[in-house]
Amino acid sequence: MSLHDLAATILSRRGADPDTSWTAKLLAKGPEKCAEKFGEEAVEAIIEAVKGDREKLTSEAADALYHLLVMCAARDVSLDDIETELARREGRSGIAEKAARPE
Template sequence: MPKPPKSKTAADKPAKAKKTATPKAAPKQATTPRPGPAVVLEEMPLATPDVLDRLFDVVSSRRGTDPSISHSARLLARGRRKIAQKFGEEAVECLIEAVAGNRDELISESADVLYHLIVMWVDAGVEPAEVWAELLRREGTSGIAEKAARPRDPLA
C-alpha cells in the first residue's frame, strides 16, 4: 500500500538566516524547537548563558558611539538615572506578564530586563564575571541562611 504524501510545514523548510546586531557571529550550536503553536516548528540556536557575556560585549562597544544609530549608546549617553528608570519599567512589565500568566510575553519582557540590566552594568563598570562569581559564592547556600549571614543595619 503506498504511503500518503507528507504535508509540508514550516519545519520542512530551511530556516531563514536572521540578521544580528552583534559584530561577530554566534558559535554554531545544537538547535531546539521554538516554543509556540505545535503546527509550526521553526528552529533556533540553543541558547546558553554565554549569550549574556556576548550581549555585554556588544553594549560595552556601543559606549561613546553615535546615539542616533544605537539604542545602547542612546541609553548610556542619557545617564544612570534614565538607565535605571528603563530597567525599572522593564522589570514592572515582566512582573505584570508573570502575574497575568502570559508565558510568551514573560519571556520577551525577561529578555528586556536582562538587556537593561546589562546596560546598567556597563554604565556602573560592573563586569558579568563579578556577578557570576557572586552567584557561585552563593551556590549551595540556603537563601534563608545567606540572608541571615548578612550584616544587620543597626538603624533598620
C-alpha cells in the first residue's frame, strides 16, 4: 500500500461508524486525540530505533506514518499539502531551509 492509498483510505473512513473503524473512532475523538496517538506511536518508533530491532522499528514506523496521516486529516492537511511543502524545500540545504523559517 502506498502512502497515497493510505491517505485515501483514511479520508474514506472519515464518515464511517466509529464502532467498526479505528480511523473513524480516532477522527471522531478530535484532532487532540489524534495528535496524542501520533505522539505515542512516534515514541514507540524512537524506542525501537534506539534498541536496534529492525523488524519492530519497521512496524512502529508504519504505525507512526498511519497516525501522522490521521492527525493531519483531522486538521484538513492532506498528503498532497505535505508533498507540496516538501517540493518547495527541494534543492535547499536543510540548514538553510531551517534558518529561513520565521521564529
